[in-house]
Amino acid sequence: MATNESDGKLKRASVVISLILLIGLAFTFKQPLLVRYDVKIILFFEGIRTEFLNDFFFLFTEIGSIKVLRPLAxxxxxxxxxxxxxxxxxxxxxxxxxxxxxNYLLKQAFERERPSFNSIIEAGSYSFPSGHAMNSTAFFGFLFYLFIHILKVGQKHRLVWLTVTITIVVLIAISRVYLGVHYLTDIVAGACGGLLYLFIVIYLYKLSSRHMRQEEGKGTS
Incomplete structure (x- = not known):
């Protein structure tokens, strides 16, 4: 019972924080102070580029792409x-x-141009919020949720799989800044948007699942 209550509080806190960050960045990402830090962070990653890191982050940006997510789906x-x-x-x-x-609708609404620096790869469409960050958060997040519930994963192993899921999503997100196709504010907004969407889908799934069980119960009574 205590675990369920703490999980519920954590989820509510995550929703509130994600919503505040997403709305806050939507109104402030063009502010000079944030733009200055966005540029500094991209230039920092440019400064640490190596052949190994290029290959490493390109791999993770591919994992977060439709080319990998579609067959996985x-x-x-x-x-x-x-x-x-x-x-x-x-x-x-x-x-x-x-x-x-x-994500497409949000990109069209904000129309932020992508960074015009020394990007390693080419990327189309607008920049805010990051599609890779938003899509991978929702995709891998719901995949994790289904995995632990369908396969009845225990609490100990659940933590391991949660860590793996978060690590994959974070590395996908970082890869976009490292490769020079997104600002950090795009990434944070994308992750927050993906998390909010994930919680909505999980909520609707739970609601539908509960309704189906009730209907099945009526049918057998």
Missing amino acids: VIVSAFLLMKKRYLEIFFFLLAFLGVRGV
Whole structure:
């Protein structure tokens, strides 16, 4: 009971902080002070570039791309289909596809140009908020949620998988600044947006799952 209460408080705090950061950055990312620090951070990463780090962060930026997430989504969906978890398939695809649509709309609304420095790779569309950060947060976050609930992962192993999930998402996010295609404020806003979207999908999934169990209970009574 105490664990559930603490988890609930942590989730509520995460939602509030993410919402405040996202809204705050939406109104301030063009302010000279933030722009100055954004530029300094990009130049810092440019200064530490090596061939090894270039390959390392390019790998993680690829992991967060549609080229990797799409086939991974197909594999996960096929696994859920084998398990006859149709509700989970729907919400997993909602997490995968829906967040991309929301990110596109946000990019079009803010129309922030990408950094014009020595980027290692080419990137299209606008910069704010980061699609890689937002999409990977929602995608891997919901994948982790499904994984621990469907496979009934214990508390000890749950912490391990949570650490792995967070590490992957963080490295994907950092890769975008390192490679020179995003500002740090884009990344923070993207992660916050992805986290908010993730909590919404999880909330709707829980609501739908509870409703289905109630309907099944009525049918057997």
